[in-house]
Amino acid sequence: MAAFGRFFLWPRPRRRRRTLPETEETRALRAEAKAFLPGRTRELAAAAGISFTGRVAIKHNVSNWGSCSSKGNINLNLNLMRLRPELRDYVILHEICHLRHMNHGPEFHALLESLCPGHRALKAELRDWKLI
Numbered sequence: 001m002a003a004f005g006r007f008f009l010w011p012r013p014r015r016r017r018r019t020l021p022e023t024e025e026t027r028a029l030r031a032e033a034k035a036f037l038p039g040r041t042r043e044l045a046a047a048a049g050i051s052f053t054g055r056v057a058i059k060h061n062v063s064n065w066g067s068c069s070s071k072g073n074i075n076l077n078l079n080l081m082r083l084r085p086e087l088r089d090y091v092i093l094h095e096i097c098h099l100r101h102m103n104h105g106p107e108f109h110a111l112l113e114s115l116c117p118g119h120r121a122l123k124a125e126l127r128d129w130k131l132i
């Protein structure tokens with residue numbers, strides 16, 4: 001009887017799923033993203049004259065395209081590799097602007113517009129894309 005003891009524990013509390021299942025497609029996207037996005041982020045930050053000494057991590061989630069931590073690290077979604085270059089740069093620049101402004105206030109938008117003219121139209125275009 002003791003041997004079956006562990007079955008009485010089922011069902012276990014459901015763990016929150018933090019990552020999505022890897023498929024052949026997402027594995028390929030991740031490899032592309034790792035090879036491209038960190039360098040592109042540093043390039044865009046340097047061109048913008050914004051100091052970026054943090055890390056770039058590649059994430060796979062359905063909640064956001066990117067994020068910026070208060071420690072100055074940037075997370076980017078591997079799905080960015082599916083977007084056209086202008087749209088991808090817009091997301092990266094959005095996160096770079098958070099290195100200066102940790103909010104979405106008027107100064108943040110003014111900086112983003114100066115680095116990425118027409119960014120509101122790009123934001124609207126991004127809504128047509130689905131995170132996988």
Ligand SMILES: [Zn+2]
Nearest residue numbers: 094098103104
């Ligand atoms: Zn933001």
